[in-house]
Each structure stands twice: as structure tokens, then as C-alpha cells.
Amino acid sequence: MMFDRLTHYLDHLYETEGVPSCDLIIHHKGKEIYRHSAGFQDIETQEPLRRDALYFMYSATKLLTVTAGMQLFERGKFLMSDHVGDYLPEFASMKVKVKNEAGQQELIHALPMRVRDLFSMTSGLDYAPRCPEILACIAEHDNDPSTADIIRAIASRPLCFQPGEQWMYGFSHDVLLRLIEVIADMPFSEYAQKNIFAPIGMENTYFHLTDDLIPRMAAQYRFNAMINRAVDAGLTNEFVFGPSFESGGAGAISCTDDYIRFAETLTHMGLAPTGERILAERTVELMRTDCLDANTRPTYHWERMRGYGYGFGVRVLIDPMLAGTLSERGEFGWGGAAGTYIHCDPANELSVVYMQHMLNNKEFIIQPRLRNLIYAGLEY
Numbered sequence: 001m002m003f004d005r006l007t008h009y010l011d012h013l014y015e016t017e018g019v020p021s022c023d024l025i026i027h028h029k030g031k032e033i034y035r036h037s038a039g040f041q042d043i044e045t046q047e048p049l050r051r052d053a054l055y056f057m058y059s060a061t062k063l064l065t066v067t068a069g070m071q072l073f074e075r076g077k078f079l080m081s082d083h084v085g086d087y088l089p090e091f092a093s094m095k096v097k098v099k100n101e102a103g104q105q106e107l108i109h110a111l112p113m114r115v116r117d118l119f120s121m122t123s124g125l126d127y128a129p130r131c132p133e134i135l136a137c138i139a140e141h142d143n144d145p146s147t148a149d150i151i152r153a154i155a156s157r158p159l160c161f162q163p164g165e166q167w168m169y170g171f172s173h174d175v176l177l178r179l180i181e182v183i184a185d186m187p188f189s190e191y192a193q194k195n196i197f198a199p200i201g202m203e204n205t206y207f208h209l210t211d212d213l214i215p216r217m218a219a220q221y222r223f224n225a226m227i228n229r230a231v232d233a234g235l236t237n238e239f240v241f242g243p244s245f246e247s248g249g250a251g252a253i254s255c256t257d258d259y260i261r262f263a264e265t266l267t268h269m270g271l272a273p274t275g276e277r278i279l280a281e282r283t284v285e286l287m288r289t290d291c292l293d294a295n296t297r298p299t300y301h302w303e304r305m306r307g308y309g310y311g312f313g314v315r316v317l318i319d320p321m322l323a324g325t326l327s328e329r330g331e332f333g334w335g336g337a338a339g340t341y342i343h344c345d346p347a348n349e350l351s352v353v354y355m356q357h358m359l360n361n362k363e364f365i366i367q368p369r370l371r372n373l374i375y376a377g378l379e380y
Contacts, residue, residue: 001033001034001377001378001379001380002377002380003026003034003036003373003377005373005376005377006024006034006036006373006374007036009369009370009373010022010024010036010038011038013038013366014038014039017223017365018223018228018229018230018358018362019230019339019356019358019362019366020039020040020219020221020358021037021038021039021040021041021049021053021218021357022037022038022039022339022354022356023035023036023037023038023049023053023256023354023355023356024352024353024354024355024370025256025257025260025352025353026351026352026374027260027264027267027350027352028348028349028350028351028378029349030264030349032260037049037051040219041053041218041219042218042219043230044219044232049218050216050218051256051257052216052255052257053217053218053255053256053355054204054206054213054216054217054218054254054255055217055218055253055255055338055340055355055356055357056235056237056252056253056336056337056357057250057252057253057254057259057336057340058237058239058250058336058337058338058340059249059334059335059336059337060252060259060334060335060336060340060341060342061173061247061248061249061251061252061336062173062248062249062250062313062334063262063266063313063314063333064196064205064248064252064262065173065176065177065180065248065249065313066119066173066287066312066313067196067266067278067279067287068177068188068191068192068196069118069119069176069179069180069312070279070283070284070286070287070312071196071278071279071283072180072183072184073283074279074280074283077183077184078115078179078183079115080114080115080116081114081115081116082114082115083112083113083114084112084114084115084117084118084123085113087115087179087183088151088155088178088179088182090151090156091113091155091175093109094109094110094113094124094155094158094159095107095108095109095159096108096109096110096158096159096160096162097158097160097161107158110124110159110162110163111162111163111164112163113163114163114164115179117164118172118173118175118176118179119172119176119312119313120167120172120291120296120310120312121167121168121169121172121173121310121313122163122164122165122166122168122172122296123159123163123170123172123175124159124160124162124163124165124166124168124170125154125157125159125160125168125170125172126157126160126168126171127169127170127171128157129238129239129241131157133154133156133157134150134153134154134241136153137149137150137152137153137241138241138242143242144242144243144244145241145242145244145245146244147177147187147188147244147245148181149245150174150241150245151174151175154171154174154175155175164295164296165296166295166296166299167296167297167299167300167310168299171249172249173248173249174247174249175248176248177246177247177248177249178248180248187246188207188246188248189206189207189208192205192207195278196262196278197258199272199274199276199278200261200265200272200274200276200278201261201272201273201274202254202258202259202261202262203258204254204255204257204258205252205254205255205259206253206254207251207252207253209237209240209253213253214235216255217235217253218355218357219232219235219357220232220233220234220235220236220338220357220358220359221233221357221358221359222358222360223358223359223360223361223362224360225360233359237250237251239251250336255355256353259340259342259353259355260351260353263333263342263343263344263351263352263353264351265278266284266332266333266344266351267344267345267346267350267351268346268349269285269346270283270284286311286312287311287312287313287314287332288312288314288316288330288332288344289311289316290309290311290316291309291310291311291312292310297309303364304363304367306322306323306324307319307321307322307323307325308323311332313334314332315332315333316331316332317329317330317331317332324368325371325372326372326376327343327371327372327374327375328347328350328375329347330346330347331343331344331347331350332344335367337359337361338356338357338358338361339354339355339356339357339358339361339362339363339366340353340354340355340356341353341356341363341367341370348378350374350378352370354366354367
């Protein structure tokens with residue numbers, strides 16, 4: 001193995017792409033084979049990036065939410081064909097936006113949304129954190145709405161299409177988190193601590209940014225293309241709507257060492273580094289199976305996902321040639337808005353976690369290169 005080129009790439013990301021700091025860890029066959037960080041915990045203070053730095057995980061949170069949901073699924077708590085409205089009554093009588101024969105938009109009654117639609121991002125729910133319904137909910141609850149409050153606000157918005165008709169990135173996994181809370185009869189953070197974090201050995205993953213965590217947070221930046229550099233974005237997360245709200249789509253805070261343990265658990269098909277099994281192998285296999293069909297595949301059209309399918313909350317590589325990647329068919333994972341990237345490859349027992357804290361993250365440039373550098377380096 002030889003990762004000199006990978007190290008060179010990481011060391012020059014600030015120069016080439018404006019990334020103020022990054023941290024990459026690779027596990028192969030259960031052992032750490034590479035760890036390298038570059039840049040600063042905070043550019044202003046010039047403090048080097050800490051090994052235990054904390055990051056907003058943004059959409060990498062979705063992996064936790066889906067894992068929790070799959071646990072309840074394999075325990076017989078629900079079926080994928082169940083109606084969401086049977087668990088969350090506010091979703092029982094949804095409306096959907098359609099165009100009539102005159103080309104005008106109107107609202108009609110939606111077909112039942114199924115639990116499967118939440119896992120597969122085919123619910124018809126959009127992603128509008130600043131929509132009037134959510135803003136009104138925040139104001140009504142004095143800037144401290146509960147998770148249930150926000151989910152009810154999301155349910156008051158019309159769907160963008162009939163459930164199951166298309167794929168669209170949206171609030172599906174936030175609603176899934178609330179469904180998990182109702183089924184498990186406890187807050188999601190409590191459920192995750194008991195059923196995911198403790199068994200895996202994740203000791204530094206949270207759903208609330210408390211004062212004691214702030215000193216460990218890597219400074220968050222936003223790349224400004226107008227001036228071609230990253231500017232301070234503050235320690236705020238637009239998808240967290242108040243101190244009592246827990247976001248299943250973007251709310252986790254974690255560190256590299258915790259998330260590599262989580263990635264290792266998924267790579268080893270539900271078996272954690274501690275020896276604890278948190279999911280059955282068959283369950284992870286279902287989770288990483290491409291579920292797109294003739295109707296939903298055309299709307300899964302992000303250029304960076306060319307060659308990838310979509311399972312339950314994860315991308316899954318189905319065509320390396322189309323993707324133009326050196327990585328293994330069947331590798332799966334997801335990422336986050338500030339650049340975090342999770343990569344699980346059961347065939348090669350390879351787990352990768354890349355941490356970055358820059359919005360407007362340039363993932364379409366960085367992540368494909370990381371994959372190629374890693375897989376090529378394994379063979380040198």
C-alpha cells in the first residue's frame with residue numbers, strides 16, 4: 001500500500017479548492033491503515049486541526065436514522081408497506097400538487113405515503129428549511145419547537161408528487177426519525193445512544209450543540225466563489241430548528257473516530273468493532289440494494305451519482321464504468337453538506353471517513369478523486 005499521492009492531495013486542498021481543513025481515516029480488514037489531517041481547527045487562531053474535532057454531520061446523519069429504522073424493521077415493529085399515517089396521523093390526509101389539463105397547478109388528495117417512501121426518498125416531501133410553515137412553527141413555539149411540532153409543520157405542506165412516483169431529496173428522513181420516536185416511545189437521541197452509539201462504542205456523537213462541545217467544534221466555513229475562498233460561516237446548522245428539535249436528516253454532531261466505527265459496522269454488515277451486532281447481515285444487504293425503478297430512476301439525476309443507484313438512505317455503486325471510478329461495485333454510504341463523506345465497501349472490507357467543515361463543499365470535485373486515490377493506493 002502506498003498513499004503518498006493521497007497525502008499530497010489532502011495537504012494541498014486549501015491551495016487547490018479552498019478547504020480550510022480536512023481529516024481522512026481508512027480502515028482495511030478491521031485495522032486502521034491510514035490517518036491524515038491537514039489545515040486548521042480555526043484559520044484565525046492557526047490552531048492545527050484536532051484529532052477529536054467535532055463537525056456538523058449534516059446529511060451523513062441520515063445513515064444513523066436509516067440504521068435505527070432498519071433495526072425496528074427487523075424487529076417486526078413495522079412493514080415497509082405500512083402507511084405513514086397509521087403512525088403519524090398528520091400524514092393520513094395529505095395533498096399533492098398537480099397540473100390540470102389547462103396547465104394550472106391545483107391540489108388533490110394524495111395517495112397513502114408508505115414507510116418505504118421515507119427510506120427511499122420517494123415520499124414527495126421537499127427540502128425547504130425556510131418554508132413559511134416551518135418559520136411559523138418556530139415563531140409559534142418561541143424558537144424552541146419540538147421534533148413533533150416541526151414534523152407536523154412539514155405535513156401541512158402539499159407533496160410535490162404522489163408518493164412512490166419519483167425520487168426527490170427532501171425531509172423524508174426527518175419524518176422517519178419522528179416515526180422511530182413514536183414506535184420506540186422515546187426521543188431519537190435516547191434511542192440512538194442505547195441501540196447504536198453504546199453498542200458500537202461511539203462516545204462523541206450528539207444531537208445538541210451544548211456549550212461544553214463548542215471548544216471542540218472545527219470552525220465552519222462556506223466557500224465563496226465570488227472571492228474564491230472560504231469565509232467563516234459560524235457554528236450554525238440551518239436544518240436544526242431549535243434546541244429541542246432533533247433532525248434525522250442533518251442534526252448529528254460527531255468526530256472522525258466515532259464515524260469510522262459506525263462505517264466499519266456497516267462495512268461488516270452490521271457487526272460492530274466491539275463484537276456487538278446491531279443489524280442482521282440480511283438487513284444491511286436490503287439497505288444497500290438499489291431500489292430505484294423505471295419511474296424513480298430518471299429523477300435520481302445528480303451528475304455526481306452517475307453510475308450509482310439508491311438504496312434505503314444510501315448511494316450504492318452499480319456501474320463503476322459509468323461512474324468513472326476505481327471503487328468496488330456495491331460500495332455504499334452517503335455524505336453531508338459541509339463535505340463529510342462516508343464510504344463502506346464490504347467486498348474489500350474497506351471503510352473510509354472523510355471530514356470537512358466547508359459548506360459549498362466541492363464534493364463533486366473532491367470525493368471522486370479521494371475514491372480513486374484510495375483504491376489505487378491499496379495496490380501499490
